[in-house]
Amino acid sequence: MNMLTEAQVENAIQPDSENYTVKMRGSNVCVFYGEKQALFDVNLDVRQNQVTALIGPSGCGKSTFLRCLNRMNDTIDICRVRGDITLDGEDIYDPAIDVVELRARVGMVFQKPNPFPKSIYENIAYGPRIHGLSNSKSELDGIVETSLQKAGLFNEVKDRLHEPGTGLSGGQQQRLCIARAIAVSPEVILMDEPCSALDPIATAKVEELIDELRENYTIVIVTHSMQQAARVSQRTAMFHLGNLVEEGPTDKMFTNPEDKRTQDYITGRFG
Numbered sequence: 001m002n003m004l005t006e007a008q009v010e011n012a013i014q015p016d017s018e019n020y021t022v023k024m025r026g027s028n029v030c031v032f033y034g035e036k037q038a039l040f041d042v043n044l045d046v047r048q049n050q051v052t053a054l055i056g057p058s059g060c061g062k063s064t065f066l067r068c069l070n071r072m073n074d075t076i077d078i079c080r081v082r083g084d085i086t087l088d089g090e091d092i093y094d095p096a097i098d099v100v101e102l103r104a105r106v107g108m109v110f111q112k113p114n115p116f117p118k119s120i121y122e123n124i125a126y127g128p129r130i131h132g133l134s135n136s137k138s139e140l141d142g143i144v145e146t147s148l149q150k151a152g153l154f155n156e157v158k159d160r161l162h163e164p165g166t167g168l169s170g171g172q173q174q175r176l177c178i179a180r181a182i183a184v185s186p187e188v189i190l191m192d193e194p195c196s197a198l199d200p201i202a203t204a205k206v207e208e209l210i211d212e213l214r215e216n217y218t219i220v221i222v223t224h225s226m227q228q229a230a231r232v233s234q235r236t237a238m239f240h241l242g243n244l245v246e247e248g249p250t251d252k253m254f255t256n257p258e259d260k261r262t263q264d265y266i267t268g269r270f271g
C-alpha cells in the first residue's frame with residue numbers, strides 16, 4: 001500500500017482553494033520615488049496559475065507594486081525598492097540576477113498597446129531570437145504561430161503576418177502584445193490596465209484570453225474596473241495610499257470585505 005507523506009496528508013485535508021503554490025512573494029516591500037514613499041511594507045503572495053487583481057484608487061501604488069515584480073522600476077532613476085521579492089523562492093533583487101532573463105520569465109503587457117514598428121511576425125520573433133530560443137527559421141515560425149494561437153489572434157492575422165503590427169485594431173494590437181510576451185515562454189505575465197484603451201468587445205476578448213492563459217501562466221493584473229477584477233481574477237488585493245489594505249479570494253473581497261476602505265471603494269464611495 002502507498003503511504004502518503006505528511007505533506008500529502010496535509011494537502012488532502014485542505015479544501016481545494018487552499019491547494020496552491022506561491023509563485024511570487026513580496027515581503028515588506030517599500031518603494032520610494034526620491035524622498036516620497038509610494039509603498040509601505042507590502043506583503044503579498046502571488047499564487048501560481050491564478051489571476052491576482054490589484055485594485056484601489058488612483059495613485060495608491062498598484063502599478064508601482066506591479067513594476068517591482070519584474071524590476072521595471074529599475075528603469076526609473078529616482079526609484080528605490082526595499083524589502084524582498086521572490087520568484088519561486090529566489091530573490092529577484094539579488095545582484096547576481098540577470099534582469100533581461102528575469103523580464104523574460106516575468107513578462108509585461110502595458111496599458112496602451114505598444115507593438116514595435118515592425119511586421120506582426122517580427123513583433124513576435126524578436127524576443128525568441130534575442131533569447132536564443134530557436135535554432136532554425138522553421139522553429140521560429142512555429143513559435144510565432146503558437147504564440148499567436150495562444151493569444152487568440154492567429155486566425156485573424158495568418159494571411160498578413162508580414163504586414164505592420166501597427167496596422168491592426170487596438171484590441172488586436174493588445175493581443176499581439178500578449179502574444180509577444182508569451183513568445184519567450186514566461187512564467188508570470190504582468191498586465192497594467194491592459195483593457196483601458198480598448199472598446200467593450202475587444203475588452204471581452206482579452207478578458208476571455210486572460211482566463212485561458214491562467215492554465216499555463218500566473219497573471220497579475222492592475223485594473224480600475226471592479227467588474228473586470230470580479231470577472232477575471234481569483235484573488236484580489238486592495239491598495240490605499242501605498243498600503244496593502246487586504247487581500248483575499250475575489251468573491252469574498254467583493255461581497256464581504258474585512259476592511260471598511262475596501263467596502264467604501266467597491267461601493268464607489270471614493271476612487
Ligand SMILES: Nc1ncnc2c1ncn2[C@@H]1O[C@H](COP(=O)(O)OP(=O)(O)OP(=O)(O)O)[C@@H](O)[C@H]1O
Pocket residue numbers: 033038056057058059060061062063064065076
Ligand atoms: N516615475 C515616478 N516618479 C515619481 N513619482 C511616481 C512615479 N510613478 C509613480 N509615482 C507616484 O507614486 C504613487 C503611486 O503611483 P502608481 O502609479 O503606482 O499608482 P496607481 O495606483 O497605479 O495609480 P493609477 O491607478 O492612477 O495608475 C503616486 O503618488 C505617484 O504619483
